[in-house]
Amino acid sequence: MTSQQVKKLPVRVYEEWCKGCNICVAFCPTQTLELSSHGKAIVAHPDKCTYCGLCERLCPDLAITVRPRPTKNEASTVDSKEADDGKK
Amino acid sequence: MSDQAVTVSYLRSKKKYPSVWCPGCSLGTIMGALLRAVDKLEIPRDDIVFASGIGCTGRMPVYTDFNTFHGTHGRALAFATGIKMAKPRLKVILAMGDGDSTAIGGNHFIHTCRRNLDLTAIVVNNNIYGMTGGQFSPTTPLNHFASTAPHGSIDPPFDICNLAQGTEATYVARTTSYHVRPMQKIIADAIAHKGFSVVEIMSHCYTTYGRRNGFKDPVEMMKQEKENAVTLKSYEKKKAEDASYELEPGQFLTGVFVNDKNRPEYSRVYADLSARLREEQ
Amino acid sequence: MAKSRKKELRFYSGNEAIAYGALYAGCDFFGGYPITPSTEVAEIMSEEQPKLGGAFIQMEDEIASMAAIVGASLAGAKSMTATSGPGFSLMQENLGFAAMVEVPCVSCNVMRGGPSTGLPTKVGQGDVMQTRWGTHGDHPIIVLSPDCVAESFTLTVKAFNLAERYRTPVVLLSDEIIGHMSEVIALPEPGEIPLVEREAPDMPPDWYKPFELTSHGVAPLAAYGEGYRYHVTGLTHDEYGFPTSKPAEADRMLRGMMGKLNHHDDELMLYEEIQLEDAEVAIIAYGCTSLVMHRTIYAARQQGIKLGMLRLITIWPLQDEAINRLCEQVDTIFVPELNMGQISLVVERLNRGRTRVIPLNRVDGELFNPYDVAATIIAKVKGDDIEDDTTIPLEI
Numbered sequence: 001m002t003s004q005q006v007k008k009l010p011v012r013v014y015e016e017w018c019k020g021c022n023i024c025v026a027f028c029p030t031q032t033l034e035l036s037s038h039g040k041a042i043v044a045h046p047d048k049c050t051y052c053g054l055c056e057r058l059c060p061d062l063a064i065t066v067r068p069r070p071t072k073n074e075a076s077t078v079d080s081k082e083a084d085d086g087k088k
Numbered sequence: 089m090s091d092q093a094v095t096v097s098y099l100r101s102k103k104k105y106p107s108v109w110c111p112g113c114s115l116g117t118i119m120g121a122l123l124r125a126v127d128k129l130e131i132p133r134d135d136i137v138f139a140s141g142i143g144c145t146g147r148m149p150v151y152t153d154f155n156t157f158h159g160t161h162g163r164a165l166a167f168a169t170g171i172k173m174a175k176p177r178l179k180v181i182l183a184m185g186d187g188d189s190t191a192i193g194g195n196h197f198i199h200t201c202r203r204n205l206d207l208t209a210i211v212v213n214n215n216i217y218g219m220t221g222g223q224f225s226p227t228t229p230l231n232h233f234a235s236t237a238p239h240g241s242i243d244p245p246f247d248i249c250n251l252a253q254g255t256e257a258t259y260v261a262r263t264t265s266y267h268v269r270p271m272q273k274i275i276a277d278a279i280a281h282k283g284f285s286v287v288e289i290m291s292h293c294y295t296t297y298g299r300r301n302g303f304k305d306p307v308e309m310m311k312q313e314k315e316n317a318v319t320l321k322s323y324e325k326k327k328a329e330d331a332s333y334e335l336e337p338g339q340f341l342t343g344v345f346v347n348d349k350n351r352p353e354y355s356r357v358y359a360d361l362s363a364r365l366r367e368e369q
Numbered sequence: 370m371a372k373s374r375k376k377e378l379r380f381y382s383g384n385e386a387i388a389y390g391a392l393y394a395g396c397d398f399f400g401g402y403p404i405t406p407s408t409e410v411a412e413i414m415s416e417e418q419p420k421l422g423g424a425f426i427q428m429e430d431e432i433a434s435m436a437a438i439v440g441a442s443l444a445g446a447k448s449m450t451a452t453s454g455p456g457f458s459l460m461q462e463n464l465g466f467a468a469m470v471e472v473p474c475v476s477c478n479v480m481r482g483g484p485s486t487g488l489p490t491k492v493g494q495g496d497v498m499q500t501r502w503g504t505h506g507d508h509p510i511i512v513l514s515p516d517c518v519a520e521s522f523t524l525t526v527k528a529f530n531l532a533e534r535y536r537t538p539v540v541l542l543s544d545e546i547i548g549h550m551s552e553v554i555a556l557p558e559p560g561e562i563p564l565v566e567r568e569a570p571d572m573p574p575d576w577y578k579p580f581e582l583t584s585h586g587v588a589p590l591a592a593y594g595e596g597y598r599y600h601v602t603g604l605t606h607d608e609y610g611f612p613t614s615k616p617a618e619a620d621r622m623l624r625g626m627m628g629k630l631n632h633h634d635d636e637l638m639l640y641e642e643i644q645l646e647d648a649e650v651a652i653i654a655y656g657c658t659s660l661v662m663h664r665t666i667y668a669a670r671q672q673g674i675k676l677g678m679l680r681l682i683t684i685w686p687l688q689d690e691a692i693n694r695l696c697e698q699v700d701t702i703f704v705p706e707l708n709m710g711q712i713s714l715v716v717e718r719l720n721r722g723r724t725r726v727i728p729l730n731r732v733d734g735e736l737f738n739p740y741d742v743a744a745t746i747i748a749k750v751k752g753d754d755i756e757d758d759t760t761i762p763l764e765i
């Protein structure tokens with residue numbers, strides 16, 4: 001993996017705001033997320049994520065953000081530079 | 089921008105998140121949906137007044153970057169009536185709790201419905217007084233436990249949407265804190281509605297209510313909201329197929345129950361009266 | 370002043386004068402609920418406000434009325450409500466809120482006999498302490514009491530001016546007699562009485578601190594919808610209006626709030642001294658009671674008693690300087706009131722035994738007969754009354 005090939009997670013959790021309520025973990029349709037041993041949500045299985053955005057909408061503490069669904073030719077984890085450009 | 093980026097852009101930079109609310113409390117979810125609804129409607133934030141009364145729900149406005157107001161218990165609608173009548177161009181949105189809106193604020197609630205002043209009331213119904221530690225409210229179901237109903241509540245509960253319909257609110261809808269997408273749409277609809285709109289959001293308080301009533305965590309309460317919600321559409325369909333069909337105990341209807349665009353809006357009526365009188369002079 | 374044109378003279382009742390005084394002051398929002406004996410104020414407002422482009426709304430109760438005028442004021446209006454005792458009791462909650470969030474507004478209480486439903490069509494002065502301490506917690510409040518129709522007008526204008534200047538609720542404390550009596554008066558021309566407009570912020574919104582302790586004690590107040598998106602809460606708050614429970618910030622907020630009425634005596638501390646120059650005996654009175662005491666003074670002076678009067682126009686903040694001077698000057702102070710002794714309590718407390726303070730109380734719904742009061746005063750002063758004096762013991 002080169003520096004340009006940093007893999008981006010589909011979902012980001014802002015730990016400072018996460019209260020570990022488990023809602024995102026429980027309702028994620030694909031079991032992408034888990035609670036870490038110190039009680040914060042973590043993206044345990046990034047490959048499972050379907051970018052549905054449910055966790056982002058349900059999180060009461062506004063602590064999750066889901067990246068836009070990658071286009072067809074993109075892999076689910078994409079080059080960081082491209083991703084930033086794509087986000088505009 | 090992602091949903092969350094939109095939501096967070098409406099938070100006050102001077103007032104730090106995270107919120108005062110307990111882990112798993114739906115108030116943050118509802119606030120997020122409200123902020124995205126406002127964003128969709130493209131209302132300038134300077135023109136929005138976000139007001140509340142007392143209780144956990146009352147703490148919502150302080151985080152948002154609008155003209156915000158945290159009044160006295162139950163009185164939010166009365167303050168809002170003054171704000172709207174003094175400056176009708178302002179969009180006034182309220183967040184209220186179940187006790188706040190239908191117990192101590194019940195009188196203000198029914199008269200605001202009657203007047204049809206253009207305000208939007210988001211009533212977060214968690215069936216309990218959360219901030220004071222879990223006393224039963226006018227929406228606590230019969231036989232459920234609360235700190236002032238240690239033997240089970242004997243008080244018949246209100247149906248907030250029925251109350252709003254009975255007192256002729258012109259927009260009445262219900263959703264749950266699980267159904268975020270419909271919630272966001274309904275809130276946007278309600279804000280755009282010219283008249284008094286009531287959106288009841290079935291929600292949960294694990295800390296003071298769930299624990300006492302056999303739930304193991306907020307997630308379980310949310311699952312129950314998801315399961316107990318029956319959309320008006322599916323109810324009507326089933327009812328048409330089988331006239332004897334009824335909701336099961338615990339189930340509730342969701343959807344838009346009233347959307348009356350014909351009843352005149354109060355501040356408009358007053359402005360017309362005022363214009364006519366001034367012309368006659 | 371040159372009289373450019375002849376002013377129209379006509380009869381006004383005290384309540385009418387209050388309503389027209391409010392309109393003169395620029396009141397453009399009235400929210401109220403019907404109650405005797407104040408309803409005429411609301412009736413005139415319902416007639417005039419829509420014609421003038423202001424708002425009138427009849428709310429569902431007095432709790433809501435008080436709330437509505439606070440909301441309206443935050444939206445930039447000059448707002449007012451009018452009520453009487455039972456309604457004023459309901460207003461206490463949001464009157465305290467208005468004081469807490471420092472929102473200018475005027476609440477008019479046309480007093481009737483109390484407590485509770487009491488004597489709805491008769492006079493009383495039993496709400497004096499309630500205007501000061503009716504809502505819970507320490508809070509600043511200004512209370513003004515007119516004693517005639519003309520003053521009902523000018524003092525209403527003053528009430529709005531003080532509310533705007535000090536960012537505080539002002540109570541206009543009238544009573545059934547003043548409210549319902551009629552006098553021929555001429556209303557002042559526009560501009561004759563100066564009006565105070567509230568100070569709006571002019572700094573960039575990011576710098577704005579709506580609850581800042583400024584050098585003159587009062588921060589500018591932005592109206593909702595003008596680009597300053599700030600927070601208002603009845604919780605103890607910091608300079609930005611955000612809730613706080615830090616001891617230092619809580620202390621700063623409350624002391625700052627209480628202190629803002631401290632340094633502006635002349636415009637705030639309104640009173641009138643009547644024949645006090647040579648007085649050896651004095652009356653302290655206000656409202657309808659002071660109105661009839663002029664006759665009492667005349668009658669007593671005919672009997673050789675040098676009687677004068679300190680008439681309180683500003684009831685709260687307490688007129689400690691004027692009352693203290695009087696305690697030094699005279700031998701006896703009579704405090705006639707249509708209650709069981711409310712202002713006499715504070716006079717006693719200020720007096721600290723320097724002179725004799727005698728409350729005269731009437732609570733039957735009737736106004737004092739000035740000659741009866743004169744007879745009582747003469748008897749007490751000459752020492753030929755049989756009873757000992759009836760000073761109410763002071764234990765606050």
Ligand code: SF4
Binds near residue numbers: 013040060061064
């Ligand atoms: S829903 Fe939000 S607060 Fe709860 S565990 Fe997930 S990220 Fe954390």
Ligand code: SF4
Binds near residue numbers: 033
């Ligand atoms: S976006 Fe959907 S699939 Fe991905 S983690 Fe969130 S809930 Fe799960």
